[in-house]
Amino acid sequence: MKIINRSLAHEIKATLFKKGPFLQLGIISQRCSLLLKLSFSFLLVAVQVHGQDSIDALHKRNQFRIGVGADYIKTADLMYSPNMFKSIRTNVQLGYSHKSTRGIFSSDLHVFLGALKTNSGSNIVIYAKESDIHGVESIEHLDLPISQIGFNLRLGYLHEVQQLRSSSKALYLGGSLEESLTYVPAFLSIGTINYASLNAKARFDYFLKNGKPVIFELATPLVSVVTRLPYHQSLGRPDESVLQTYFKGNNKVETLNHFQNTRFSVKYPVWVRKRIALDITYAVYWMHYSKPKHLTEAGSQVSLGFTF
Structure with a gap:
C-alpha cells in the first residue's frame, strides 16, 4: 500500500493506458497458463498412447530443443x-547442444512473462489522498497491474570425466556464461534486475534399464556483474536513453558473498521416437x-520440450 496525491495517481493511470500492450501482459499470461495446461494434458496422453521405438534421438551429435x-x-x-509477491510465469525455450567424444557444448534461451501479485493473490493498490477547499479529505484507490517480462541466455561447456564413465552413469564438469534480465514496465519496478554470470556447472546422467537417462544438473555463479536500479530509481537524463542510463553507473562486480543464484534441475525423456524425443524437466x-x-x-x- 502506498499513499500519493491524486494528481500523481491520475498521471500514473494515464501512463498505464498509454502503455496499453503492457496492461495486457497479465491477461496474456493467464491465457498462456491455460494453454500450457491443455498442452501438458494432450502430451501426457500422447506419451501413454505411443510406445518406445528408438533412442536414436538421444544420441545425436547435434540436438535442437523447443x-x-x-x-x-x-x-x-x-x-x-x-x-512477499508471487507470480506464475509462462516461458518459451530454445536450445542447441553439440555432443563430442569429450563433452557437451550447449546454448539455451528462455523468454518469460507473468503477472506479479501480492501474496494474497490481489493486484497492488495505490491510495491517493486529496483535500477539498473545506478541508475534507477523500481517498481514492487505484489497482496497479504489474507484469514481469525478461529473458535468460546460457552458453556452456561440460567436460566428461572419463574415469567415472560406465554403462549406468556419466559425470560432466564445466561452466557456463549466463545473461539474464527481469524487467517490470510499471510504476513499481519490483524484482527488476540484470546479471551476467560466470557459473560453475555439473551434470550427472544415470541410465535406466530401458536405455533412457535421468539427467541431473547443478549450477551456481562464481562471479557476476549485477545491475539494479539506484535508491532514487530516477533514470532520466536529457542526453541518454533510459536503457543507457540503467546500465551506466549501476553495475557491480559481485561474488558469492553478495550474489547467489543456485539452480538444480532433473530431466527425463518420457517419449522417444527415431528422430524426436519428448522430455519433462523440473527445476x-x-x-x-x-x-x-x-x-x-x-x-x-x-517444462516440456521436443528434442530433434
Whole structure:
C-alpha cells in the first residue's frame, strides 16, 4: 500500500493506458497458463498412447530443443516493500547442444512473462489522498497491474570425466556464461534486475534399464556483474536513453558473498521416437542479492520440450 496525491495517481493511470500492450501482459499470461495446461494434458496422453521405438534421438551429435513451461515464483524486494509477491510465469525455450567424444557444448534461451501479485493473490493498490477547499479529505484507490517480462541466455561447456564413465552413469564438469534480465514496465519496478554470470556447472546422467537417462544438473555463479536500479530509481537524463542510463553507473562486480543464484534441475525423456524425443524437466532455483537492498527470488519450473 502506498499513499500519493491524486494528481500523481491520475498521471500514473494515464501512463498505464498509454502503455496499453503492457496492461495486457497479465491477461496474456493467464491465457498462456491455460494453454500450457491443455498442452501438458494432450502430451501426457500422447506419451501413454505411443510406445518406445528408438533412442536414436538421444544420441545425436547435434540436438535442437523447443520447449514450453511454467514457473511459480515468490519475490521479496525490500527496495519497494517488505511484503512477499508471487507470480506464475509462462516461458518459451530454445536450445542447441553439440555432443563430442569429450563433452557437451550447449546454448539455451528462455523468454518469460507473468503477472506479479501480492501474496494474497490481489493486484497492488495505490491510495491517493486529496483535500477539498473545506478541508475534507477523500481517498481514492487505484489497482496497479504489474507484469514481469525478461529473458535468460546460457552458453556452456561440460567436460566428461572419463574415469567415472560406465554403462549406468556419466559425470560432466564445466561452466557456463549466463545473461539474464527481469524487467517490470510499471510504476513499481519490483524484482527488476540484470546479471551476467560466470557459473560453475555439473551434470550427472544415470541410465535406466530401458536405455533412457535421468539427467541431473547443478549450477551456481562464481562471479557476476549485477545491475539494479539506484535508491532514487530516477533514470532520466536529457542526453541518454533510459536503457543507457540503467546500465551506466549501476553495475557491480559481485561474488558469492553478495550474489547467489543456485539452480538444480532433473530431466527425463518420457517419449522417444527415431528422430524426436519428448522430455519433462523440473527445476528449482534460488536467487539473492543484497545491494542496495535485499532482493530474494525463489521458484520452481515445470517444462516440456521436443528434442530433434
